[in-house]
Amino acid sequence: MFRWLAFAAVTVLATRALAADLTPDQQSAICGARKTCKTTTADAGQGPGNVKLTIVDAHFDVADKPEEAPEEGCLGDPEATDAPERDGGREIWLIAGSAAPKRILALCNDGYGSAGMGEDMIEVTPNMITWDQSGGSAWRWVTTKQIRLAPLAVVKEFDCSFNNTAPGTGVATEIDRTTLQARSVGSASGHKFSDDDEIGCPDWPDGPDATLPTGPIYAGGYAVPMPKAGPDDDGLGYPEGTALGDCARELTTDGLHGFLVHGKPVDAGAAIVRVTKESEASLLIQVFDPTAAAELKSGKAKSWVGQPHLEIWVSEMANPEDNDGPNGETYVFRQFAIGLDGTTYPGVNAFATLPTVTHWAARDEAGRDVTVYRVKWEGDDRPSFGIGVVYSQAKDGKQARMVSNAQINKNKPLYLPDAWANAPEDQGIPSGSCALTAEKRLDVVKN
Structure with a gap:
């Protein structure tokens, strides 16, 4: 519908x-x-x-x-x-x-x-x-903004776009403009749309306890933010040594943030991962895992799969005119992994040349020791649509639990949300603010 x-x-x-x-x-x-x-x-x-x-x-x-x-x-x-x-x-x-x-x-x-x-x-x-x-052309778009009058602010935004000639291309995004966090819904992988299907935007889950859809037609995900988007972005990214603040998408293995796609949540020793799109060609991923050092020291893992590590999924849109991507799907998915030492490993349908990864030690706002990874693509291999970030927490040389901003089923994303570019409201109406880094706040719009 x-x-x-x-x-x-x-x-x-x-x-x-x-x-x-x-x-x-x-x-x-x-x-x-x-x-x-x-x-x-x-x-x-x-x-x-x-x-x-x-x-x-x-x-x-x-x-x-x-x-x-x-x-x-x-x-x-x-x-x-x-x-x-x-x-x-x-x-x-x-x-x-x-x-x-x-x-x-x-x-x-x-x-x-x-x-x-x-x-x-x-x-x-x-x-x-x-x-x-x-408005739009072949690609149509709809934006709905809830604007509080006193004090004046945009408090919520809904965006949708779709190809007016092809079913299954609709993507809807909900943005909480007070916290600057976003969720997204699009077509689920594996579902093939026919010419008889209606064209437009997917229904949004309504109600205070609404959850994101899990397929088979649509699936949802938590969008990675790009906080510096807009006229004030100098294009230089963040200096080395930066620790990410709450502008980032947070994922935790206690089951409170993100999708726990493998294993059971843990209270003590939970990992905290924050993800930000630094630029059109780079991600910053911050990892706090209090169990990682001991797990790596134990040497029990037979390969990097059993060690604590990151997995990155990206997607590209196939031909939206006739939905004739591989196996009749709308999107092509690519995967690679990053060990905590920064080593990269090819995964499913990986690019021939993997992005470069550098990393540094930092301290977050709570004084915790964290590691920040810069993942940088070169040339045409940069993500052109969705981004999924998975953290695998290990125990006794095996994957214990995995948390992600996207739903993963049988080592394949159901749907990868595009990054959300946090540009100021073009009419100059104030929005929320968030901590761009662990030390500096970002005022998105100055009234």
């Missing part, structure tokens, strides 16, 4: 009772010298301190279109009665109590892609607006 990944979104005034009329000063602050400005208001409940919140939806004719808009203007609202085919866009403003109006969204629908089917929809609820935006 497919659907657009979006809340039930309708125009502002259909969701809330009309708020009080604007004062002349408020009208002037919003419209300025734009003579075609038409405003409607909606009650948005109350913010902290019982401050009354009002949303103002301002619409403009082509004469007052933004400077960067197409010459013919923006696409009109297809949901509005008697709306013109072209207009000057719209703006969403917030009035909090007696404070001056604050513009939070400026929208001009230029089609949002070559298909020309872009659309914006806004829903107002108490202390929140939900903004759905869609």
Whole structure:
């Protein structure tokens, strides 16, 4: 079953009772010298301190279109009665109590892609607006953002993209913008879609106790974040000696973080692994395993498989037009392993040239001794889609338990989520923050 990944979104005034009329000063602050400005208001409940919140939806004719808009203007609202085919866009403003109006969204629908089917929809609820935006070409996309009004912040985001000519290509991602962690759902390996299957986005697991799907049609995973994505990324990565903070995806063998894909969880002696995509061609993986040194010293393992080690899976998209990848699958998977000394080992369908691995000792925010591995690809062998990281904790020369950001079944991923690039919200609305390293915090957006 497919659907657009979006809340039930309708125009502002259909969701809330009309708020009080604007004062002349408020009208002037919003419209300025734009003579075609038409405003409607909606009650948005109350913010902290019982401050009354009002949303103002301002619409403009082509004469007052933004400077960067197409010459013919923006696409009109297809949901509005008697709306013109072209207009000057719209703006969403917030009035909090007696404070001056604050513009939070400026929208001009230029089609949002070559298909020309872009659309914006806004829903107002108490202390929140939900903004759905869609567009694309052969590859369609939908983004839904929940924006808290007071204090102003994006608190949750849903993204989906799919090929409009091929079933099974839909990928949905949920981002918690307060913690900057993301989960993703896509087609499960081994499931072959037919031309009769619907095209669109996979359903998202709803409800407070919702779990990610495990197949056979769809599967979920925890996305590896790329925290430095965006205009402030200098492209230089992190200096050697860095210990990762909570911007990374954390995996633990106590069963609390990630998928325990082999063995039983352990309380005492649990391993803690953190993963960050440093750049388009490199990963940083931090390992704390209090049992590893003694296990390696024992020499009981017959090969690296029985030693504590990392396994990396990457995926490439096969031909999405007709789903004719190997064995009829959508994705091609490649695997290699890394010993704790940094030695690499080829795995399933590995690249001919494995990435280079360097490592250093560091100390995390809790004072624990950790090792950080830099995994760097060269040329065209860099990951082009999904990334899976597995840590194998050993005992008595055998694999005791394995934890991963992806579900692994019979030494094959069900689905590998793409890394999540943590770019600032393009309208400048604040988001969360996280510890980029063990010592420095990352302010994703400055308001």
